[in-house]
Amino acid sequence: MWKLIHFLITAFLQSPKKEMEDKTPKPIKCKAAVCRVAGERLQIEEVVVAPPQRYEVRIKIICTSLCQTDITFWRMKELPGLFPIILGHEAVGVVESVGEAVEEVAVGDTVLPVFLAECGGCAGCGSRRSNECSVLPFTMRMGMPRGDEASRFTDAAGGPVHHFISVSSFVEYTVVDVAHVVKLHKPIPPAKAALLSCGISTGVGGAWKTADVEPGSTVAIFGLGAVGLAAAEGARMQGAGRIIGVDVNPGKFEIGKKFGITDFVNSKEIGDRSLSEVIKEMTGGGADYCFECVGLASLMADAFESSRSGWGKTIILGAEKHGSPISVNSMEILRGRSIMGALLGGMKPKTDIPILMEKYIRKELNLDDFITHEVGFEDINKAFELLEEGKSIRCTIWMDR
Amino acid sequence: MAMPFPEPIRCKAAVCRAAGEPLLIEEVVVAPPRAHEVRVRIICSSLCYSDVAAWRLRVFPTVFPRIFGHEAIGVVESVGEEVEEVEVGDTVMPVFLADCRDCVDCRSERSNMCSRLPFRAQTSGMPRDGTTRFTDAAGDPVHHFLAVSSFSQYTVVDVANVVKVSSEMPPEKICVLSCGFSTGFGAAWKVANVDPGATVAVFGLGTIGLAVVEGARVQGAGRIIGVDLKPDKFEVGKRLGLTDFINPNDIGDRSINEVIKEMTNGGADYCFECIGLASLMLEAYRSSRLGWGKTIILGVEKNMSPITFDSKEILCGRTIIGSAFGGLKSKTHIPILIDKYLNKELHLDEFVTHEVGLDEINKAFELLIEGKCIRCVIWMDK
Numbered sequence: 017m018w019k020l021i022h023f024l025i026t027a028f029l030q031s032p033k034k035e036m037e038d039k040t041p042k043p044i045k046c047k048a049a050v051c052r053v054a055g056e057r058l059q060i061e062e063v064v065v066a067p068p069q070r071y072e073v074r075i076k077i078i079c080t081s082l083c084q085t086d087i088t089f090w091r092m093k094e095l096p097g098l099f100p101i102i103l104g105h106e107a108v109g110v111v112e113s114v115g116e117a118v119e120e121v122a123v124g125d126t127v128l129p130v131f132l133a134e135c136g137g138c139a140g141c142g143s144r145r146s147n148e149c150s151v152l153p154f155t156m157r158m159g160m161p162r163g164d165e166a167s168r169f170t171d172a173a174g175g176p177v178h179h180f181i182s183v184s185s186f187v188e189y190t191v192v193d194v195a196h197v198v199k200l201h202k203p204i205p206p207a208k209a210a211l212l213s214c215g216i217s218t219g220v221g222g223a224w225k226t227a228d229v230e231p232g233s234t235v236a237i238f239g240l241g242a243v244g245l246a247a248a249e250g251a252r253m254q255g256a257g258r259i260i261g262v263d264v265n266p267g268k269f270e271i272g273k274k275f276g277i278t279d280f281v282n283s284k285e286i287g288d289r290s291l292s293e294v295i296k297e298m299t300g301g302g303a304d305y306c307f308e309c310v311g312l313a314s315l316m317a318d319a320f321e322s323s324r325s326g327w328g329k330t331i332i333l334g335a336e337k338h339g340s341p342i343s344v345n346s347m348e349i350l351r352g353r354s355i356m357g358a359l360l361g362g363m364k365p366k367t368d369i370p371i372l373m374e375k376y377i378r379k380e381l382n383l384d385d386f387i388t389h390e391v392g393f394e395d396i397n398k399a400f401e402l403l404e405e406g407k408s409i410r411c412t413i414w415m416d417r
Numbered sequence: 418m419a420m421p422f423p424e425p426i427r428c429k430a431a432v433c434r435a436a437g438e439p440l441l442i443e444e445v446v447v448a449p450p451r452a453h454e455v456r457v458r459i460i461c462s463s464l465c466y467s468d469v470a471a472w473r474l475r476v477f478p479t480v481f482p483r484i485f486g487h488e489a490i491g492v493v494e495s496v497g498e499e500v501e502e503v504e505v506g507d508t509v510m511p512v513f514l515a516d517c518r519d520c521v522d523c524r525s526e527r528s529n530m531c532s533r534l535p536f537r538a539q540t541s542g543m544p545r546d547g548t549t550r551f552t553d554a555a556g557d558p559v560h561h562f563l564a565v566s567s568f569s570q571y572t573v574v575d576v577a578n579v580v581k582v583s584s585e586m587p588p589e590k591i592c593v594l595s596c597g598f599s600t601g602f603g604a605a606w607k608v609a610n611v612d613p614g615a616t617v618a619v620f621g622l623g624t625i626g627l628a629v630v631e632g633a634r635v636q637g638a639g640r641i642i643g644v645d646l647k648p649d650k651f652e653v654g655k656r657l658g659l660t661d662f663i664n665p666n667d668i669g670d671r672s673i674n675e676v677i678k679e680m681t682n683g684g685a686d687y688c689f690e691c692i693g694l695a696s697l698m699l700e701a702y703r704s705s706r707l708g709w710g711k712t713i714i715l716g717v718e719k720n721m722s723p724i725t726f727d728s729k730e731i732l733c734g735r736t737i738i739g740s741a742f743g744g745l746k747s748k749t750h751i752p753i754l755i756d757k758y759l760n761k762e763l764h765l766d767e768f769v770t771h772e773v774g775l776d777e778i779n780k781a782f783e784l785l786i787e788g789k790c791i792r793c794v795i796w797m798d799k
Contacts, residue, residue: 140708143708143709145708145709146708146709146734147708147734148707148708148709148733148734150683150708153707153733154733301532313728316728325528325530325532325535326522326525326527326528326529326530326532327525327527327528332728332731332732333732335728335729335732336728336729339728339729340728341725341726341727341728342725342726342727342728342731343723343724343725344723344724344726345723345724346693346695346698346714346717346718346721346722346723346724347538347717347718347721348739349714349724349737349738349739350714350715350717350739350740350741351530351536351739351741352528352529352530352738352739352740352741352744353738353739354736354737354738354739355726355731355736355737355738356731356734356735356736356737357728357731357732357733357734357735358732358734359732359733359734362734
C-alpha cells in the first residue's frame with residue numbers, strides 16, 4: 017500500500033517535468049557549410065538551429081547532393097543580400113522534432129525536404145494541371161515560408177544565416193515547413209532517396225507529367241547533367257522510341273546509354289551547322305519533344321527550333337543562369353509549336369515523389385547510376401569542384417563522415 | 418463523254434504593283450487548272466489584316482505585281498486532272514492552309530500543319546510547282562498570295578487548299594470562315610480547349626480577337642476580358658460574350674498585366690494575342706496565371722521580330738502555344754463550323770460590317786486600316 021502511494025506520489029511529481037524535458041525541442045548547436053561570399057569556398061562553421069515552430073519540422077540530415085542550382089546561387093555576386101546563406105536543397109533526413117500542428121510526420125520518420133511546397137488544401141494543390149501551391153508559392157525567400165518568416169539559423173556571432181529555397185541542407189540539422197516535407201513510406205537507400213527531392217524528379221517528372229511523352233515518340237535532350245539524364249530516363253519509362261542527347265562532353269554518351277539515350281550529338285562537333293539543323297535532319301523535321309536541361313536562353317532557343325512543327329513541344333527545365341529571356345522566331349511558333357516550363361518536372365512533391373519511390377523499388381526507375389561520387393561533409397567543396405569541372409553527375413555528401 | 422478542255426479566262430482583278438499603293442483594277446488572264454488544281458469563280462472575298470501587312474511590305478519576301486486576298490468563297494468553274502474531291506458547280510472556300518488529308522500531319526489529330534504542302538508565307542506561285550496562273554494585259558506574270566489570291570473574279574487554287582461547302586448559305590456571311598473567324602474560334606476551341614468557367618483575356622479585338630471571344634463563350638468561359646485601344650470594340654465584344662474591357666490608354670502608369678493580375682487574382686487561365694506585336698505577346702504571357710496559365714499566339718508579328726519571354730517565370734508552369742488557322746483542319750472543321758452557325762450555336766453575322774464592289778476595293782483597305790470595320794466583304798461581280 018505504501019509502495020503504491022509512494023509510487024503514485026513520485027509519478028505525479030516526476031512525470032510532468034519529465035514530459036516537459038522530453039517534449040520541448042531545444043536549440044541545437046551543429047555544423048553547417050556556410051556561404052559568406054559569392055563564389056568562395058564554403059566554411060564549415062558552428063550554427064545554432066532553433067526549434068521548429070508551428071507547422072515546422074526539424075530534420076537531421078543524413079546526406080545531401082549538390083545540384084547545379086546551388087552553384088548558380090553560390091556564384092550570385094549580383095545579390096549580396098543573399099549572404100550569409102546555407103545552400104543545399106536535395107537531401108534526405110530523419111525528423112528530430114516537430115512544431116505545433118504537425119501531424120503528417122513524427123519524430124523518427126525518414127523524410128525528404130523539397131523546395132516546392134504542397135499544402136494540399138489550395139486551388140493549385142487541388143488542380144491536376146499544376147504543381148504550384150498557391151498558399152506557399154515558390155519564391156526566393158530567405159527565411160521560413162510562414163509564421164515569423166525569419167531564419168532558424170544563427171551563427172557563432174549571433175547573426176542570422178539565410179535559408180535557401182525553404183530547404184538548406186548543407187547543415188547537420190535544418191528546419192523545414194511541413195508543406196515542404198515528403199515522408200518515405202518504404203525504406204530506400206538514403207543517397208538514392210535524396211535524388212528524388214530535386215534533380216531526378218525534375219527530369220523524370222518533366223517527361224512524365226509536364227510533357228507526358230507518348231510511346232514511340234522522338235525526344236531530344238539538351239544538356240546531359242543529372243536533370244537531362246533523368247529526363248532521358250523519364251522518356252525511356254514513357255516508351256519513347258528515340259532519345260537524342262545533346263552535350264559538349266562526349267563522355268556523357270556512355271553514361272547516357274544507361275538511361276535510354278539512343279543517339280548523341282556533340283554540339284562542338286557539328287561544324288558550321290546549327291543544332292536545330294542537325295536534329296531536324298536526324299528526325300526528318302524535328303523532335304516531338306525537346307527538353308532544355310541546362311539553363312541557357314540560347315539553348316532554349318535551339319531546343320525550340322529543333323522541335324517539330326505541327327505538335328512539337330519544348331519543355332524548359334533549366335533555370336536560366338543569368339535570368340536572360342528566351343527569344344523565339346514569331347513565325348515558327350505559329351506552326352503549332354508550344355513551349356512550357358516546370359519546377360520539379362511538374363510533379364506535386366507529396367503526391368508524386370512516392371510514386372517514383374515505388375518505381376525505384378520495383379526496378380522500373382534507375383537511380384543508382386546517377387551517383388558518381390561521395391564525400392564527407394568536411395570535403396563539401398570538393399563536390400562543388402567536381403560538378404563545376406563536369407566530372408560528376410551527382411556527388412553525395414554524407415553528414416556523418 | 419469528252420469534257421471540253423478549259424480555256425484561259427479573261428477577267429478583272431485588283432492588282433498590287435507597288436507596296437502600299439492603291440490596288441489597280443486590271444484585266445488579267447487566268448490559265449486553266451493543271452493537275453490537282455481547281456479554277457474558282459470568286460463570289461466574294463473579305464479583307465484580312467494579313468493582306469494589309471503583306472501589301473505594305475517593301476522588302477523580301479514581297480514580290481510585285483501581286484494579287485492579294487485569301488479569305489473568300491466561290492464556285493468551281495473547272496478542275497484539273499486528278500481532282501475528284503470537287504466538281505464543276507460546287508461551292509468552295511479557298512484556304513491558305515493546305516489539308517491534303519494524306520500526310521503524317523494531316524492524318525494526326527494533333528496537327529494542322531500539312532507537311533506535303535507546307536505553309537510558306539513567301540509563296541508567290543502555286544504550291545506544287547511554284548509557277549503562276551495569272552498574266553496581265555502585257556503578258557507578264559502576276560504573282561499569287563498565300564496560294565489563294567482571291568481579289569480576282571477567277572483564281573486557281575490547289576485542291577488541297579479548297580473546302581467544299583454548302584451553297585445554301587449567304588456567301589458573304591460564311592466567307593470569314595476561310596481565315597479570320599476560324600483562326601480565332603479554333604484557337605479557343607481546339608488549341609486552348611478553354612474549359613467551362615475559365616478566365617480568358619483577349620489582346621486585340623479585331624476579327625480574330627472577336628472570334629476568340631465567341632469561341633470562349635461557346636466553350637463556357639466564366640469571364641472574358643478584352644484588351645483594345647478602341648472603346649467601341651467593347652460594345653461589339655459584349656454581344657459576343659465579352660464581360661470586361663481594358664483600354665491600355667486608360668490605365669495610367671500600370672501595365673496591362675498588372676491590371677489583369679489584379680482583376681483575376683493572379684492572372685488569366687488563357688491569354689490570346691491576336692494582333693501580332695512582340696511587346697503585346699510578352700504582356701499576354703505576363704498576364705497568364707502561374708501554375709497553369711496558357712498564352713496562345715495567333716498574331717503574325719508585324720516586323721517579324723522575335724518574341725521574347727521571361728525564362729524564370731516559365732518554370733512556374735506557364736505554357737506558350739502558337740497556331741495558324743486556330744489549329745483547325747480546313748476540310749474537317751469548316752463544315753463543322755458551318756453546321757454550328759446553322760444551328761445558331763455561334764454568331765457570324767456580327768463580323769460583316771461593310772460591303773463594297775471590286776471597283777471600290779481600296780475603300781476596304783481604308784476602312785480596315787482606320788479601324789472602322791470588322792470585315793468588309795468585296796463582291797466580285799459588282
